[in-house]
Amino acid sequence: MANTRPKADVVIVGLGWAGSVMAEELTRAGLNVLAIERGAWRDTSTDFPPAVDPDELRWHTRRKLLQPMSVETTTFRNRSGQTAAPVRNWSAYQFGWNVGGAGTHWAGMSWRFTPWDFEVASQTADRYGASRLAGLRDDGLLLQDWGVTYQEMEADYDRFERIAGTSGKAGYLNGEKVPGGNVFEGMRKREYPTPPLKDTHWMSIYRETTQSMGYNPFTIPAGNISQAYVNPLGVTMGPCTYCGFCDFHGCGNFSKSSPQACVLPALMRRPNFTVLTETEVLHAVKHEDGKTVTGVNCVTRDGETFFQPADIVCITAYQMDNVRLMLLSQIGEQYDPATMRGTIGRNYNYQTCASVSGFFSGAKMNPFIGGGALGVQIDDFNGDNFDHSDLDFIGGAGIMGYSTNGRPIQNMNGLRPGHKRWGSDWKQAYARDYQEAANIFVQGTSMPTRGAYLSLDPNYKDRHGQPLLSLTFDWNENDRKMAAWTTQKATQTMQEAGGEAISSDNQAAESWNPYKQHSSHTIAGLEMGADPTTSALNPYLQSWDCHNVFSVGASAFPNNGGYNPTLTVGALAIRAARAIHQTYVNNPGPLVEA
Amino acid sequence: MNRREALFSLGAMVASTGVAASAKEMKGYPTHTALSADHLPKPRMGGALRVFTDETDRKTLHAVIDRLIPADAYGPSASEAGCLEFIDDQLAGDYGAGTALYLQKPLHPENEEAIMGAPQFLSTPRERYDSGLKALEAYAQATWGGAFHALSPDQIDEILTGLEAGTIDLGAGVNGQAFFELMLQNTREGYLADPIYGGNRDMAGWKMIGFPGARYDYRPYVERRGEALNLSPVSLIPND
Numbered sequence A: 001m002a003n004t005r006p007k008a009d010v011v012i013v014g015l016g017w018a019g020s021v022m023a024e025e026l027t028r029a030g031l032n033v034l035a036i037e038r039g040a041w042r043d044t045s046t047d048f049p050p051a052v053d054p055d056e057l058r059w060h061t062r063r064k065l066l067q068p069m070s071v072e073t074t075t076f077r078n079r080s081g082q083t084a085a086p087v088r089n090w091s092a093y094q095f096g097w098n099v100g101g102a103g104t105h106w107a108g109m110s111w112r113f114t115p116w117d118f119e120v121a122s123q124t125a126d127r128y129g130a131s132r133l134a135g136l137r138d139d140g141l142l143l144q145d146w147g148v149t150y151q152e153m154e155a156d157y158d159r160f161e162r163i164a165g166t167s168g169k170a171g172y173l174n175g176e177k178v179p180g181g182n183v184f185e186g187m188r189k190r191e192y193p194t195p196p197l198k199d200t201h202w203m204s205i206y207r208e209t210t211q212s213m214g215y216n217p218f219t220i221p222a223g224n225i226s227q228a229y230v231n232p233l234g235v236t237m238g239p240c241t242y243c244g245f246c247d248f249h250g251c252g253n254f255s256k257s258s259p260q261a262c263v264l265p266a267l268m269r270r271p272n273f274t275v276l277t278e279t280e281v282l283h284a285v286k287h288e289d290g291k292t293v294t295g296v297n298c299v300t301r302d303g304e305t306f307f308q309p310a311d312i313v314c315i316t317a318y319q320m321d322n323v324r325l326m327l328l329s330q331i332g333e334q335y336d337p338a339t340m341r342g343t344i345g346r347n348y349n350y351q352t353c354a355s356v357s358g359f360f361s362g363a364k365m366n367p368f369i370g371g372g373a374l375g376v377q378i379d380d381f382n383g384d385n386f387d388h389s390d391l392d393f394i395g396g397a398g399i400m401g402y403s404t405n406g407r408p409i410q411n412m413n414g415l416r417p418g419h420k421r422w423g424s425d426w427k428q429a430y431a432r433d434y435q436e437a438a439n440i441f442v443q444g445t446s447m448p449t450r451g452a453y454l455s456l457d458p459n460y461k462d463r464h465g466q467p468l469l470s471l472t473f474d475w476n477e478n479d480r481k482m483a484a485w486t487t488q489k490a491t492q493t494m495q496e497a498g499g500e501a502i503s504s505d506n507q508a509a510e511s512w513n514p515y516k517q518h519s520s521h522t523i524a525g526l527e528m529g530a531d532p533t534t535s536a537l538n539p540y541l542q543s544w545d546c547h548n549v550f551s552v553g554a555s556a557f558p559n560n561g562g563y564n565p566t567l568t569v570g571a572l573a574i575r576a577a578r579a580i581h582q583t584y585v586n587n588p589g590p591l592v593e594a
Numbered sequence B: 001m002n003r004r005e006a007l008f009s010l011g012a013m014v015a016s017t018g019v020a021a022s023a024k025e026m027k028g029y030p031t032h033t034a035l036s037a038d039h040l041p042k043p044r045m046g047g048a049l050r051v052f053t054d055e056t057d058r059k060t061l062h063a064v065i066d067r068l069i070p071a072d073a074y075g076p077s078a079s080e081a082g083c084l085e086f087i088d089d090q091l092a093g094d095y096g097a098g099t100a101l102y103l104q105k106p107l108h109p110e111n112e113e114a115i116m117g118a119p120q121f122l123s124t125p126r127e128r129y130d131s132g133l134k135a136l137e138a139y140a141q142a143t144w145g146g147a148f149h150a151l152s153p154d155q156i157d158e159i160l161t162g163l164e165a166g167t168i169d170l171g172a173g174v175n176g177q178a179f180f181e182l183m184l185q186n187t188r189e190g191y192l193a194d195p196i197y198g199g200n201r202d203m204a205g206w207k208m209i210g211f212p213g214a215r216y217d218y219r220p221y222v223e224r225r226g227e228a229l230n231l232s233p234v235s236l237i238p239n240d
């Protein structure tokens, strides 16, 4: 390409959570890092200070910080054989597109996965017998371990929490179970950086109720920081004000963990770091040897194209675009469900969710007092924290009583069942129920299947004429049963709490489509693993096919835990970056022999 | 020279030399602190309606929204709260033009509706209001022999109920049920969004439910659990 920029040691494609954390590690190790970000530079004082942030219409309803479908969308179908249709309007998909990525406007629930989530295959066989695992596989579940264990991830989780300032209370600290924390969590070596957030009215009801039922409630670990904090990069954060304009909004208080609040102030000051904004990577360019790439082809906002050479390319463009960029760059082989050959696009899975609502006559829940990650959860029915011997599914769900927001447009249908959504009936019902409603969210595991995968769409293109990514997915029976079972537990809890007019919405009850769902957690497609025939990346997030390509995102998870993904994405980013600067640069080549 | 030095430069990066001039290159932490132009609040400016310039369209929409949100003991009607101006302003901007939407062909209406569980459109919200309001007027003329806006509240409620249930066919390529949802969504947005956008006059929608508006710090209140806090609402811009 005529336009060629000077070579960088490392190119980072997409400067969101994963990209900024990798860039921080790699620049600190002395490498020259160039990040290329499709979206614009956005920062606290210039883009979402308190004077513009508490605006539901603009940030939540119209999603002005998110990536519009006109920039890039995906197509969708439930199964092979159907013709996929493009997602034309806003949906469950919530892609970031600014410096900071979706990390700028996420909610902040900051979970470590359980040890079981990393080893579903082997731990299922160990606990329930090899025949149980074989049976699940016969049913079409593509269960496989991650090639890395929770214990191996602990230091990386810890590092990410320190950068993020995560608030919370340990429940399993250096071998001791600590009441009040999450006693089901994997063992931690340190307490959380900042203490847990305070309970709202609904949270305290939920906490007392679940406690009295014999469960183990705890405050959700949050990227909503509970007190002033200076992170290891020397960046200062302020306390969360429970403003209630959190997910989909930036934070005007420097209290939401984000690349802006935690990483960029330090990263941008490093002389060996540069970022190109409003510039999109079209694909990586393969070397003639077929084993490496030489750099990336890009297009600027004004349509100018250029080639950016690099020794290492890190694809951190979010789960969907990670997979798409690998396919557009022809790195690895497209997964084919008929033959089960190929690894790119394989194992797609999601987040199996349900919700239960109830109403408390005369209550003042004051729902406007909120935080994106503000809630109390029980993990008694998450992962493999309970005995599945007599159950016809594996996995489970975190069950939370939450106070994330009281945004009036978002909640306008939160009425006791039987009311109209318009007329005086709606006004009367909403005037009462806004204060009396309470909700439980059931956030469950998701297992990959043979028939769920990502590929390039044959019909639809983006604004640059490149094919859109296409998703083929529907719920599997295992996850449907899990959702039905955990939804019952949540309903019982709502009854016990004294909720009236209880209703539940089990999202797995009907076929999946992006307009019906609430979770943005799209998972897998470039899974990590120890076996190159069933994984796209090795346990260091390095491509099995091109050794100077690393990719980090939830695309690397072979299966999803009953948790939001980002802490695990951040920990994997640190793991990959450490492998690059500690090992790879000294001896470039595969870090694991295929 | 060892392999590491050969491959990796390990020093400050050379400034680029004029290639891809339109790539915005940033080094160092930006020092400017002024609000980005595209993140400045964009209040509705007073004055005439910009989209609903056709009198019949305007009257039809006025009649619809005041049945969706009538005046009663809980607060003013939609039009009294400024929802007509709100919808007009929204349709005049990016939202009305559908700039965020993926509007590329081909559209296979039946397949897309089957796959997505709801009808999909290549038309923008502004175009859908234009065709939808005209179809409503034609429906009123054909069915009741008079203008839509002149129908009685009960007659309008009957039409809205039928649209909501999908039992009224507006013909002319207009999906009545989807158009009902669009109007219902936008009208209630107008009632509940910040007054800066022209609706929710006197914060009537927020007062109806007890939402304190564009406040940003509830630390003094979080532990006053279950109390009636009676916080008066505030808007992003003072109304007077």
Ligand SMILES: Cc1cc2nc3c(=O)[nH]c(=O)nc-3n(C[C@H](O)[C@H](O)[C@H](O)COP(=O)(O)OP(=O)(O)OC[C@H]3O[C@@H](n4cnc5c(N)ncnc54)[C@H](O)[C@@H]3O)c2cc1C
Pocket (backbone or CB within 6 Å): A013, A014, A015, A016, A017, A018, A019, A036, A037, A038, A039, A094, A095, A096, A097, A098, A099, A100, A101, A102, A103, A105, A106, A107, A108, A109, A110, A111, A247, A248, A279, A280, A281, A282, A316, A317, A318, A319, A321, A372, A373, A520, A552, A553, A554, A564, A565, A566, A567, A569
């Ligand atoms: C409203 C909302 C709430 C959420 N809440 C939670 C939560 O509570 N807890 C949790 O764990 N997770 C949550 N998430 C998810 C979380 O935001 C993501 O998991 C996380 O940001 C993923 O990090 P990432 O680095 O993989 O991607 P991102 O942070 O999205 O960054 C990817 C970046 O790559 C850029 N990019 C994409 N393609 C290209 C290209 N071709 N060229 C150049 N740049 C490109 C994008 O513009 C983007 O900036 C939430 C997400 C949203 C939207």
Ligand code: SF4
Pocket (backbone or CB within 6 Å): A223, A224, A225, A239, A240, A241, A242, A243, A244, A245, A246, A247, A249, A250, A251, A252, A253, A254, A255, A256, A257, A370, A371, A372
């Ligand atoms: S709830 Fe807390 S963390 Fe979230 S935006 Fe408001 S102040 Fe920031």
